[in-house]
Amino acid sequence: MSVVSTPATLKHAAGMIDDAEARRIRNDFPILSQQVNGSPLVYLDSGATSQNPLCVLEAEQEYYEQRNAAVHRGAHMLAVSATDAFENARETVAGFINAGMDEVVWTSNATEAINLIAYAFSNASVGRGGDAAARFVVGPGDELVVTEMEHHANLIPWQELAFRTGATLRYIPVDDAGALRLDEAEHIIGPRTKVVAFTHASNVLGTINPVATLVRLAREAGAAVVLDACQSVPHMGVDVKALDVDFAAFSGHKMLGPTGIGVLYGRAELLNAMPPFLTGGSMITTVTMEKAEYLPSPQRFEAGTQRISQAVALAAAVDYLRETGMDRIHAWEAELGQRLVAGLEAIDGVRVLGPAAGAERIGLAAFDVDGVHAHDVGQFLDDKGIAVRVGHHCAQPLHRRLGLVATTRASTYLYNTTDDVDAFLDAVAGVRPFFGVN
Ligand SMILES: Cc1ncc(COP(=O)(O)O)c(C=O)c1O
Incomplete structure (x- = not known):
């Protein structure tokens, strides 16, 4: 009775997820193929809400x-x-x-x-x-x-x-x-x-x-x-x-x-x-x-x-x-998370919250850019088609404990690639120069 399509990606449920597979996975998500502000959408806000593959949309329909x-x-x-x-x-x-x-x-x-x-x-x-x-x-x-x-x-x-x-x-x-x-x-x-x-x-x-x-x-x-x-x-x-x-x-x-x-x-x-x-x-x-x-x-x-x-x-x-495999998803996001943290730590004036690069973490990173408000960081990234979350992420006491009011958060999921992370890191490197902060 089901008319729900089988995603092409599900035929690859062996070995580690890599960029090639993440790109195939991405193709299952119609919303991710759009351009935002003239650039391909880089969606790094799955910690707030994730996107839906076609099979989910079809199941509801x-x-x-x-x-x-x-x-x-x-x-x-x-x-x-x-x-x-x-x-x-x-x-x-x-x-x-x-x-x-x-x-x-x-x-x-x-x-x-x-x-x-x-x-x-x-x-x-x-x-x-x-x-x-x-x-x-x-x-x-x-x-x-x-x-x-x-x-x-x-x-x-x-x-x-x-x-x-x-x-x-x-x-x-x-x-x-x-x-x-x-x-x-x-x-x-x-x-x-x-x-x-x-x-x-x-x-x-x-x-x-x-x-x-x-x-x-x-x-x-x-x-x-x-x-x-x-x-x-x-x-x-x-x-x-x-x-x-x-x-x-x-x-x-x-x-x-x-x-x-x-x-x-x-x-x-x-x-x-x-x-x-x-x-x-x-x-x-x-x-x-x-x-x-x-x-x-x-x-x-x-x-x-x-x-x-x-x-x-x-x-x-x-x-x-x-069918994609939770262990594979976890491993892929851990790799993206490490790339995120290591890349952010290498940018002058950026402070990453939580475990340092190399330590276990899920595939997200919240950070502060010295001298630039998180909302400005988010706006700057959005101009380049990069979607992140800004603010206190519904954790005001934690931000207060760490001496911050707001941070920017990039969060990955199975459909993100290392290209997404690198595009994001390149953009973050441009934040302080753009706002004239040294
Ligand atoms: C750790 C954690 N707990 C609870 C929630 C609340 O989820 P929801 O708004 O879907 O109820 C969130 C959402 O951001 C979350 O990240």
């Missing part, structure tokens, strides 16, 4: 042309077909991270996924969910632990949970190089800790955090582990069972999928004990005028009509990533 209907409640053929597509998509995404089907909850993005967990904790704290939810109750004397490098999406929901419940928010600081102070973490995570929430890979520093160490500390304290996997799941193989985290959150639009869909992974035992966040249709078994009984996970967290076409398209993105 095919869904609307062939299957569109409300899922889980219709008795007609289209409703069955839509439900199959929706649940098959869940199975695909669950398999991608080694989760069970009842452990993958659709949300609109990672931000909503993290809010879902935080609100489930506060609902439990006001008595919702009964005895089963007792382990999610937090209040005065309890502590929620995050890190100083968190994206606001994995900081503010915990601040708000602390405000609502009287719990205390604590954070693991970063050192001057941007690495987590694990010596401090040993003291911060303790018997009062109820949640340890941290990012797998930093969207600013590029560091990959020591998940095993933090999980061990959380386990010893009896705390729940929440992993922000926004910058890891799209770029490397992530096995939630091997990582032994309780919850993980990521967004479809950062992994070749559409906007409007995100994923909350949770251990089934926890999800089935947690009170829901959003309530309404489709998540109940029985309703009276006084109260309602809820379905098990994942339906208990999927109130209302769902983002069906987005789930279907995300599954097509996952198939594309899988």
Whole structure:
């Protein structure tokens, strides 16, 4: 029944990705063939949002042309077909991270996924969910632990949970190089800790955090582990069972999928004990005028009509990533990331945040150009067709800690080539001369 095309690149899933293959991959992404300001587009903003291969666009279109209907409640053929597509998509995404089907909850993005967990904790704290939810109750004397490098999406929901419940928010600081102070973490995570929430890979520093160490500390304290996997799941193989985290959150639009869909992974035992966040249709078994009984996970967290076409398209993105090979993608981006950092470090007046060249990092680099505001850097690069992100990248506390207000960030993905990186480095080398800064 599928009319979705098979990308040519997927026939090359052996050996390392190289420039030739990255160029073939790039051809699968219609948006990347355009000119911007008279130059070929160099897209280095995938850390913010990635682009979609044709097969993803086609999957969404095919869904609307062939299957569109409300899922889980219709008795007609289209409703069955839509439900199959929706649940098959869940199975695909669950398999991608080694989760069970009842452990993958659709949300609109990672931000909503993290809010879902935080609100489930506060609902439990006001008595919702009964005895089963007792382990999610937090209040005065309890502590929620995050890190100083968190994206606001994995900081503010915990601040708000602390405000609502009287719990205390604590954070693991970063050192001057941007690495987590694990010596401090040993003291911060303790018997009062109820949640340890941290990012797998930093969207600013590029560091990959020591998940095993933090999980061990959380386990010893009896705390729940929440992993922000926004910058890891799209770029490397992530096995939630091997990582032994309780919850993980990521967004479809950062992994070749559409906007409007995100994923909350949770251990089934926890999800089935947690009170829901959003309530309404489709998540109940029985309703009276006084109260309602809820379905098990994942339906208990999927109130209302769902983002069906987005789930279907995300599954097509996952198939594309899988067939290309997550290890190969990770290795290629690591190579591009090292080229980025080494090249930036060689430019006078440029300070790169995070690990130095040679040290492990994901394929992105945020940097400061001495004497030139990040917005001017971004504008200068855009004039040459180079798309980067400027600002605080939703990590104001981290920027403040490093003595900066805003930085410029270049982030790569499987469709970038060394030519993209070199064009970007040449342009950055021209920034200070252009603005007359010595
Ligand atoms: C590390 C990290 N966490 C969370 C988010 C939030 O993702 P979204 O805006 O898709 O919810 C982002 C997005 O930039 C991110 O990079």
